[in-house]
Amino acid sequence: MKTHPDSANSRLDIALRSLDAASTMTAVQQQHAAATLERIVTTPPAPLSDQPGAAPPVRRSPRRLLLISAAAAAVAAGVLVLPSGGGGGRAYASWTPVPAGLTAAEVDLVAPACRKRLGDGHLDLDRARLVLAERRGEYVVLLYRTDDPDVSGSCLAHNRQGSDDVDDVAWGIGGSSGPALPAPARGFTQGAISDFVDASVTDGAAGPGVAGVTIHAGELTVQASVSNGRYVAWWPGPAFTSARDQRSGKGGPQLIISYDLTLTDGTVIRNAQPSRPS
Template sequence: MNVHTPDSANSRLDAALRSLDAASTPTAEQHQRAAATLERIVATAPAADTNPGAAAPVRRTRRRLLLVPVAAAALTAAAIVLPTGNDGGRAYASWTPVPTALTAAEIDAVAPACRKRLRGGSLDLERARLVLAERRGEHVALLYRTDDPDISGSCLARNLQGDDDVDDVDVGIGGSTGPALPAPARGFTQGTIADYRDASVTDGAAGADVAGVTIHAGNLTVQASVSNGRYVAWWPGAALERDRDQPSGEDGARPIITYDLTLTDGTVVRDAQPTLPS
């Protein structure tokens, strides 16, 4: 699959990120408790866009983001690059390997800015559901989806806890023209990977017996949010690596992340492999 990337840009992570310790794998009980909390929260729909012409509370946006539907090999895939403003820098020193669920009030504060940025893309916002919403330090991630077609719209934004102000909004849309691939009970699918150059977002389907998804990205260990058969996670670093040996004009980007699954019976599956289209 060809992957269209934005013009290369030199971006550096905050030095503090390099000293982050990897998180230990949470227990199944912790995963289930976090999932139950998140499920209660995302069941509350975000505020409707009652005034489409009104300006969303977005002060600035930044670089383009690439979404790569790596799990849609047997389907008609879409790789969509959305411009999101200037190339101003971001600091992720507050990032945490373990997420916390957003409250309904936080979703109401962030959702209008995210939906405004997502409007006009291939994601049908009239049908899309908010399926996951998480906080890691000063930044929050929202994930909107339709299952047929299988399209995810992710939004990463800066929002201080307890503050209504939202800025640094990055969004993107990726997926395929076919229906979503279901995950086996004790497995998962590898969905869209969003490469922000200095941050990455990924999501996918999680089976009924999967209580937790842990992602290893370089020296970082990331606990994903899992709820209602989906998982999502973001981290300050790369998810893709380009193959320098590819012929000119071809893009050899490939995922460089691995996964561990925690099942509801407490079993931990190391280096779990995703289910892909046959």
């Protein structure tokens, strides 16, 4: 991967190389990689959601965008997420567990703001393609990807249906320095997880024979958007436990999401396990 001259992207490049699943890491190297990631993913807080029925908001500073794929071992597998300074929360009450598609006009409206944020985060916009877009109430998600390297860039933006206004844009970039690996038949891979405390976004690969991906995040059940071997979903709440001031792993924040798969033959696989980080 080419190293950019600015120090932030140099740190990103170093982190990606150190996390590459193809390399063998010692315990000391893994600890160093985890520490590097923790420094990279610390960001200022944003207003929290007032989603009805959600836990009372707790303001934390600095806010940390948490990451891990299947477990703490994902540090060695190359999962990395960079946070944005997202706002939002005021319209999360309009969220729906089942997504709706976006029209071409809606995509064209939201895409410039999304691409600007992702470009600022050093996603290669010359190569990244839009692979999925979904609407849940007043918020939409656009998912951009490159397959080599395996990198996803997602943004969550406030846009009322029928309105020309786009604001409260939050974004995350995650992946590895190597090429994407396909999901196995009747299986899936777990990609980057962007946890903004008041909202979370995740994506991954869905293998042949997978018609639907359902995500359980605490008390919420989310039907992901699935198309052409990829899935994406967002929900108004965290993806990890609240111990956000601790390192991921034993004694630290734990992933609270699980997955069900619906296959094309109608079979439902409960609590499906990802084959590898995507």
